[in-house]
Amino acid sequence: MAKPFEKINDINKMKELWKIAVKVHHQWTVISNNKEHIELIFVDANGTDVHVILPTTLKATFDSVLFVNNTYTVTNFLPQINDLMFKTSEHPFVIRFIAGTRVSDINKHEIPGKRLNFKPFSEIISGNWRNDLLVDVIGLVEEIGYKHMSAGSKKQQVNLILKDLV
Known part of the structure; x- marks a missing residue:
């Protein structure tokens, strides 16, 4: 008998063998110490x-498999405490792919897209939000402020003035 799917809400450190049906909502590459993951x-x-974090050693394996808006069955991954400085999810854990992680059933699941939870500017200004959690905002770029280079880096900082459209 096939192992049933578990919900993302149930993911914890109490076990290692998981089977989830998911849709990729967003994907990006991180470069740190000249290594990409x-x-x-x-x-x-x-x-x-x-x-979800795919370490450098597994990037080549999954880079040509995982795409935004596709659905997958994902098994055998490592849940870890979400201690990231800026969290993209309220979930207390992150999923880390390991050598035994398997991805299958491409586009065989009916999973709607992630619901965006827009945060009104008034709540942000009043401090009514978690400062370690990234939030969704929608607004109009009213003005582009000054640009400057970060000291000792090639990174550029650009300040934007946003206008709330609510």
């Missing part, structure tokens, strides 16, 4: 999301 946001059929 992939990070993603998975969402399940209940709309629950979780941050």
